[in-house]
Amino acid sequence: MFTGLVERTGEIYSIEEISGGTRVGVEMGEMAANVAVGDSICTSGVCLTVVSTDNSVAYFDLSPQTLAVTNFDVLQPGSLVNLERSLRVGDRLGGHFLSGHVDDIGELLEIKSSGDFSNYVFSAPSAMLPLMVDRGSIGVDGVSLTIAQLNDSGCFEVALIPETLSATNLGAMQVGCKVHLEADILAKHVQRLLAYK
Numbered sequence: 001m002f003t004g005l006v007e008r009t010g011e012i013y014s015i016e017e018i019s020g021g022t023r024v025g026v027e028m029g030e031m032a033a034n035v036a037v038g039d040s041i042c043t044s045g046v047c048l049t050v051v052s053t054d055n056s057v058a059y060f061d062l063s064p065q066t067l068a069v070t071n072f073d074v075l076q077p078g079s080l081v082n083l084e085r086s087l088r089v090g091d092r093l094g095g096h097f098l099s100g101h102v103d104d105i106g107e108l109l110e111i112k113s114s115g116d117f118s119n120y121v122f123s124a125p126s127a128m129l130p131l132m133v134d135r136g137s138i139g140v141d142g143v144s145l146t147i148a149q150l151n152d153s154g155c156f157e158v159a160l161i162p163e164t165l166s167a168t169n170l171g172a173m174q175v176g177c178k179v180h181l182e183a184d185i186l187a188k189h190v191q192r193l194l195a196y197k
Contacts, residue, residue, distance in 0.1 A: 002042040004095035004144020006082040006168045007031060012075050013057050022062040028083060032056040042084040045142035045180035046070055047100025069102050071178040080169040082142040095144030096137040102180040104128055108173050109155060116162040119148065122179065123155050131183035131191060132156060139182035143168050
């Protein structure tokens with residue numbers, strides 16, 4: 001489990017085809033000192049397992065399933081990803097619960113800048129809309145955000161403060177960028193229960 005509070009961004013260091021999948025190296029800087037093989041790292045909203053480390057680089061294996069449901073197939077060396085280590089018992093929960101299991105892909109449709117602040121408008125697939133509410137939580141590329149405005153025609157807006165723009169990969173995004181979306185896990189459980197009521 002994760003909180004959606006990004007610890008730092010990392011750069012894609014290497015991408016290597018391996019038998020049946022892809023191995024990705026991520027430059028994690030000083031964060032790598034506290035990362036070990038087997039650890040779960042939320043990488044732009046995707047829960048990945050560390051398979052090896054080399055100084056400040058951690059390596060992750062991406063299965064065909066992971067590649068099919070994420071936008072990781074477009075990653076290139078130098079691409080920025082958001083990084084968060086898994087939640088420990090007793091940690092403060094400042095964001096909301098994220099599992100690191102991507103529900104769908106959205107697209108950045110519009111950036112509305114106001115000084116150092118920005119509002120981003122993202123597309124949302126129709127299957128996700130029932131799981132979203134105004135002022136509710138949404139995971140965007142592993143960042144815990146609050147929905148500022150929801151449009152049932154298929155988009156939502158989030159308000160981003162300067163800290164979020166500088167501490168995550170969101171500040172470097174341009175219109176047209178694809179993002180990983182994860183709906184609030186509580187909403188997903190409620191939807192599932194109601195389907196069997």
